[in-house]
Amino acid sequence: MKVALFQMDIEFGDPKTNVEKMDRQFEQLTNMPDVVVLPELWTTGYDLSRLDEIADRNADQVFQTLSQWAKKYQLHIIAGSVAKQTDAGVTNTMLVVDAHGNLVKDYDKVHLFRLMNEEKYLLSGNKTGTFQLDQQPLSGVICYDIRFPEWTRTQMLDGAKVLFVVAQWPKPRIDHWRALLMSRAIENQCFVIACNRVGSDPNNTFGGQSIIVNPWGEVISEAGEEETVLYGDIDLSEVDDIRKQIPVFTDRRPSLYK
Numbered sequence: 001m002k003v004a005l006f007q008m009d010i011e012f013g014d015p016k017t018n019v020e021k022m023d024r025q026f027e028q029l030t031n032m033p034d035v036v037v038l039p040e041l042w043t044t045g046y047d048l049s050r051l052d053e054i055a056d057r058n059a060d061q062v063f064q065t066l067s068q069w070a071k072k073y074q075l076h077i078i079a080g081s082v083a084k085q086t087d088a089g090v091t092n093t094m095l096v097v098d099a100h101g102n103l104v105k106d107y108d109k110v111h112l113f114r115l116m117n118e119e120k121y122l123l124s125g126n127k128t129g130t131f132q133l134d135q136q137p138l139s140g141v142i143c144y145d146i147r148f149p150e151w152t153r154t155q156m157l158d159g160a161k162v163l164f165v166v167a168q169w170p171k172p173r174i175d176h177w178r179a180l181l182m183s184r185a186i187e188n189q190c191f192v193i194a195c196n197r198v199g200s201d202p203n204n205t206f207g208g209q210s211i212i213v214n215p216w217g218e219v220i221s222e223a224g225e226e227e228t229v230l231y232g233d234i235d236l237s238e239v240d241d242i243r244k245q246i247p248v249f250t251d252r253r254p255s256l257y258k
């Protein structure tokens with residue numbers, strides 16, 4: 001599975017500009033990947049107080065655009081997340097679109113991040129992030145979700161071999177980002193493919209360092225703090241090999257855990 005992560009800056013509160021920019025990113029792709037990964041809230045940024053104006057109703061418009069890109073470039077898109085306006089309120093929602101342009105998954109961020117006021121403006125989700133692409137069991141979570149190992153483990157117990165992470169993770173805590181992602185890969189013996197943004201908004205500077213980690217905890221590729229496309233090629237059979245070598249899933253003692 002060849003993957004490409006679009007580590008990019010995001011224009012604060014300006015979906016039109018961000019969609020145009022993303023269009024250029026797709027046009028400039030080389031080495032055509034099977035899967036492209038985008039960052040968290042890439043259409044709006046964290047302009048949460050204006051979500052009533054700028055969140056996409058049912059994410060319909062952005063889905064149509066993603067579907068066209070997926071078909072045009074014949075690739076699957078883990079479409080970061082977008083602010084999705086529903087009758088109940090706004091969710092921070094990951095969309096997964098397959099190469100035929102179909103919506104395969106929508107996952108609403110489960111753990112809202114108070115340091116960035118998410119709980120004041122967003123509704124939290126209550127469904128897991130597991131899905132399939134090309135018959136492969138995969139899963140996705142959003143940013144702060146990676147601080148909850150029990151949540152990623154829940155998805156791995158459903159059989160996922162890859163954890164996709166989409167984020168707007170600030171630079172002052174970038175060491176946590178890297179350590180948490182490495183830990184999620186090692187403890188779950190899965191690939192972790194994590195796309196962060198770069199640049200700044202009025203409240204935060206973001207750290208980049210998008211990363212691809214294998215199920216042994218080795219870094220396959222890693223970005224710096226600049227806009228870039230991070231490429232990687234992963235072999236999912238490595239997951240089965242490592243899970244056989246150290247049978248963590250067989251050796252679990254869930255009756256002892258809280």
Ligand SMILES: NC(=O)CCC(=O)C(=O)O
Nearest residue numbers: 113143144168169170173
């Ligand atoms: N967008 C987010 O969820 C940020 C999470 C974060 O910064 C953290 O430290 O956790």
